Amino acid sequence: MSEHDNIEANKETLGFQTEVKQLLHLMIHSLYSNKEIFLRELISNASDAEDKLRFEALSNDALYENDGDLKIRLGFDAEAKTVTIADNGIGMSRDEVIAHLGTIAKSGTADFMKNLTGDSQKDSHLIGQFGVGFYSAFIVAKKVEVFTRKAGADKSEGVLWSSEGEGEFEIASIERETRGTEIVLHLKDDEAEFADGWRLRSLVKKYSDHIAFPVIMQSEPAPAAEGEEQKEPEDETVNEATALWTLSKSEVKDEDYKAFYKHISHDFQDPMTWSHNRVEGKLDYTSLLYIPAKAPFDLYNREVPRGLKLYVQRVFIMDEAEQFLPLYLRFVKGIVDTRDLSLNVSREILQSDKVVESMKSALTKRILDMLSKMAKNEPENYQKFWDEFGDVMKEGLGEDFSNKEKLAKLLRFASTHGDSTKTVSLEDYVSRMQESQEKIYYISAESHGAGTSSPHMEIFRKKGIEVLVLSDRIDGWMISHLNEFDGKHMQDITKGELDLGDIDAEEEKKQQEEASKTFENLIGQIKELLKDKVEDVRVTNRLTDSPACLVAGAHDMDAQMKKIMEAAGQVVPETKPSFEINPEHPLVKQLNDEQNDERFNDLTYVLFDQAALASGEQLKEPGAFVSRLNKLLLDLSK
Ligand code: ADP
Numbered sequence: 001m002s003e004h005d006n007i008e009a010n011k012e013t014l015g016f017q018t019e020v021k022q023l024l025h026l027m028i029h030s031l032y033s034n035k036e037i038f039l040r041e042l043i044s045n046a047s048d049a050e051d052k053l054r055f056e057a058l059s060n061d062a063l064y065e066n067d068g069d070l071k072i073r074l075g076f077d078a079e080a081k082t083v084t085i086a087d088n089g090i091g092m093s094r095d096e097v098i099a100h101l102g103t104i105a106k107s108g109t110a111d112f113m114k115n116l117t118g119d120s121q122k123d124s125h126l127i128g129q130f131g132v133g134f135y136s137a138f139i140v141a142k143k144v145e146v147f148t149r150k151a152g153a154d155k156s157e158g159v160l161w162s163s164e165g166e167g168e169f170e171i172a173s174i175e176r177e178t179r180g181t182e183i184v185l186h187l188k189d190d191e192a193e194f195a196d197g198w199r200l201r202s203l204v205k206k207y208s209d210h211i212a213f214p215v216i217m218q219s220e221p222a223p224a225a226e227g228e229e230q231k232e233p234e235d236e237t238v239n240e241a242t243a244l245w246t247l248s249k250s251e252v253k254d255e256d257y258k259a260f261y262k263h264i265s266h267d268f269q270d271p272m273t274w275s276h277n278r279v280e281g282k283l284d285y286t287s288l289l290y291i292p293a294k295a296p297f298d299l300y301n302r303e304v305p306r307g308l309k310l311y312v313q314r315v316f317i318m319d320e321a322e323q324f325l326p327l328y329l330r331f332v333k334g335i336v337d338t339r340d341l342s343l344n345v346s347r348e349i350l351q352s353d354k355v356v357e358s359m360k361s362a363l364t365k366r367i368l369d370m371l372s373k374m375a376k377n378e379p380e381n382y383q384k385f386w387d388e389f390g391d392v393m394k395e396g397l398g399e400d401f402s403n404k405e406k407l408a409k410l411l412r413f414a415s416t417h418g419d420s421t422k423t424v425s426l427e428d429y430v431s432r433m434q435e436s437q438e439k440i441y442y443i444s445a446e447s448h449g450a451g452t453s454s455p456h457m458e459i460f461r462k463k464g465i466e467v468l469v470l471s472d473r474i475d476g477w478m479i480s481h482l483n484e485f486d487g488k489h490m491q492d493i494t495k496g497e498l499d500l501g502d503i504d505a506e507e508e509k510k511q512q513e514e515a516s517k518t519f520e521n522l523i524g525q526i527k528e529l530l531k532d533k534v535e536d537v538r539v540t541n542r543l544t545d546s547p548a549c550l551v552a553g554a555h556d557m558d559a560q561m562k563k564i565m566e567a568a569g570q571v572v573p574e575t576k577p578s579f580e581i582n583p584e585h586p587l588v589k590q591l592n593d594e595q596n597d598e599r600f601n602d603l604t605y606v607l608f609d610q611a612a613l614a615s616g617e618q619l620k621e622p623g624a625f626v627s628r629l630n631k632l633l634l635d636l637s638k
Helices: 003-009 018-030 037-057 094-102 109-115 120-130 133-140 189-194 197-208 254-265 347-351 354-377 379-399 401-410 426-431 448-452 455-463 475-479 506-518 520-529 559-567 586-593 597-614 622-637
Strands: 012-015 072-077 082-087 141-149 158-163 168-174 180-187 215-218 235-237 273-279 285-291 308-312 315-321 333-338 440-444 468-470 488-492 536-539 548-551 578-581
Touching: 018 109, 018 120, 018 133, 037 072, 037 082, 037 133, 037 180, 037 197, 037 254, 037 315, 072 197, 094 141, 094 158, 094 168, 109 120, 133 141, 133 180, 180 189, 189 197, 197 215, 197 254, 254 273, 254 285, 254 333, 273 354, 285 354, 315 347, 333 354, 354 379, 354 401, 379 401, 379 475, 401 426, 426 440, 440 455, 440 475, 448 468, 455 548, 468 475, 475 559, 506 520, 506 536, 520 536, 520 578, 520 586, 520 597, 548 597, 578 597, 586 597, 597 622
Parallel strands: 072 215, 308 333, 440 468, 440 488, 536 578
Antiparallel strands: 012 168, 072 082, 082 180, 141 158, 141 180, 158 168, 215 235, 273 285, 285 333, 308 315, 548 578
């Protein structure tokens, strides 16, 4: 049987997973203006494969197959219009090829695909966040062939994968002498410019200069002058090939940091900022931490593996080492390289290691300091950061007790001082507090509009006291972990009896006491009527325009929290609000004078239901509310 027959015999045609098909289609269109990134992506994969081999070989030297000289080879053929990227890394088995190059294993991929709009401008950003990887080859290639053999496997276990990127790929077994992966791109006719030595060299310099492995190309000697001997092409290393983080900061340009970020993150946008540090002393490690410009599509999926790339003495150990950062900083990308761990460290060991614990708290502090500095020196950039990652930072208040104060300073809120954008820090708030104000006031509502139009806001508006408006889902939970800031109690304005402390003039307090007396009778009647629904009934000075409002008990669960828990199917303890009435309001006065029992009851229920509606609640018997209201309206028009 000839070699050819042999390939034919075990050839299989398989379909891409649906998501791959969609991704390929969209990527080719939306990344067109960024097409040169294919080389960075493929070299990154090659570099990862070398890293993985070196790691596996730590415990099994035979995997080197007598060739420990790890490198990436880049070649081209201008006539055939091909570009070839070859590594002598870990390689892939047949099953791995099918799994890795035929499917996308990331969870949430289907949801991500739904977010794509078909508008290539918008989609290119999304796809950047998703990470394009291997499939970017199809931006420039009409056909891609992958020759690979797993390190340590028999020569006969080579695999050839090939595809034109249109729904199907072919896979065949081949003989392959060398381990590792060789990718041949058959360029589209109008992308032939990439089959060019100068072009490829400059792209390697631009995107892959500081990966840890040499990228080798053949030199292209100029034609010899007459009488001189023609020089033979020879191997040249075209990149620096020193891992970027091992260099000192002064040696590294911003451009290099950015390129390295793209190499490790597969993001194609520049990072927002980074921090590169060498620590010596009790701990000995180097870290390079990046904050991406955009949140990944699956940021809120807490199950997705995330973390830093871990190196021990420059040897790659693992991706997504999540033990070095708290969960709320899961958007940070980067590497940590240490001498304090052994080369055979495992995830299990990392989990309970004291050194790792210390590094985690140092790295956390490093990131929070980087953010604090950004908040102070580049507030506009910080705002962008907050808009992307603010909600996940809030998780930190419940998770990271030791950094609570730092985290609290990093929070940004919408407030009545501004509009619905979240730009107000607690320090800003405190600096604007009125002279006799003792508390930080906030309202937690379903939306910004619901918060600002709440009856509870009236007195604060009247007195010009700033209120923070919290309307993100996580806010109720967050605030339950933040009782105070700068020694000032955080007060929910919808909870407990209103006490504005010294801001309330003595006179106003007296007025309220008098009103309580005047309305004593009325209060008694309302209490009797609503006794199953309310905890208490009282007059209030917190309203200026509304006749009444509902107030939760000082220690009751936040209404937003309650909704979230109920939605999650949890049993929430039943609590009754207090009903507060505005003694200045004509409807309350009318109620006080009402002689007809039926009308008294109707008006009381309507005021109560209105108050519930204004708090963003749903009425238990909306039909009854409507018919009572209509009855009163008819009375009015008589
Ligand atoms: P990512 O690199 O983000 O995981 P890719 O689509 O680029 O996604 O690659 C998918 C997988 O294919 C990789 O995770 C890796 O397991 C495998 N792979 C890609 N290129 C190589 C290579 N040169 N050598 C070995 N495995 C590779």
